[in-house]
Amino acid sequence: MAEKTTKPKRKAAASAKPSSDGSLLRQLSDARYERRYEPTTSPFAIVTVLLFSLGAVALGAGVYAQWLRSADGPHPYALYILIAGAVVLLGVALFGQGPARPVRVGDGGVAIEREDNNMERIAWCDISRLLVDGSTVTVQGDGTTISVSRGVHAAAAARIVSEARDRVPSKVGDDVQVKAPEGAADPAKERLEPPQIAGKTCKASGTVISFEKDARLCGRCGELYHKKSVPDRCLTCEAPLK
Ligand SMILES: [Zn+2]
Known part of the structure; x- marks a missing residue:
């Protein structure tokens, strides 16, 4: 060259x-870099998807059995199937867990990819608080809060805390420790837009x-x-x- x-x-x-x-x-x-972490799939998220499918199928079958069967009128169990499907779907909507979103950590701070290609980002200098509890690492600042699950995002959560300790030590409590999961490698660094x-x-x-x-x-x-x-x-x- x-x-x-x-x-x-x-x-x-x-x-x-x-x-x-x-x-x-x-x-x-000047070049800046960050790492992009895909979530691992949690059993709860899989159950949510399964229940959603079951509820939708029951609802569809119920509608058919109640109103669309032309020959003999409504099936005797139609209403029960309909109600069961509706209850399952409502439960999924209230208590289900959608898939976690990818998280980015690096020179640009901490970012999470929302739906529709939107990205929420908090630069290290804009962090007001870094909160760690048993299940979540939460980054607050700049009118934004990013919560990262220590379950499906164990590697990213550990990386956030270790980089925050290096970059903005005053924002991180002395006793805060999040260990990276055994054997999990960090993803490669990717070039970041200015x-x-x-x-x-x-x-x-x-x-x-x-x-x-x-x-x-x-x-x-x-x-x-x-x-x-x-x-x-x-x-x-x-x-x-x-
Ligand atoms: Zn600085």
């Missing part, structure tokens, strides 16, 4: 690692950053700075920026 030999080292490194001069300051165009900075302000000066070329990011927590107001250390995570 015809690449210059002076800088590629910094480009190739994961952006959470310091460059050769020790700085974690990044430009918008963050949207339109209308956002510099953490240090408060000025609105209008041009992408003026934007600088903390490579550890994702905090945003104007290139003229970059502090020596990140105001949010204390990473060295100069």
Whole structure:
């Protein structure tokens, strides 16, 4: 490749690692990465799907037996089948568990893929609280809450807590520990789009950053700075920026 030999080292490194001069300051165009975790299937989600199918079949059969049989009028059990199907479907709607959504963890913070290709994302610097209980890791911040199941997303939950500890240690309690599941490998890193900075302000000066070329990011927590107001250390995570 015809690449210059002076800088590629910094480009190739994961952006959470310091460059050769020790700085974690990044430009918008610098490569960022994250890992995408698919949920494992929980037995409860399988049962939900089975019950939904059974309920739908019973409802359909009930409707047929009650109203659509032309020859002998309604079947004597038609109403019971109809009611049973309706009750099962109602139960599924109230207590069933839909499939969990894929979760992403990396330089862009924590994200969850919702329906319709929508993504909810909380940058590390925007996390206000990280809550861990027996079943869930919950990330709060920026008007958004992302809950990640420690059951179907055991590897992602462990990764969230360990990266949060490295990137924004002040937001993570000292006694918080989530172990990665035995033998589970993290998915490979994927390239991440540059963050949207339109209308956002510099953490240090408060000025609105209008041009992408003026934007600088903390490579550890994702905090945003104007290139003229970059502090020596990140105001949010204390990473060295100069
Ligand atoms: Zn930072």
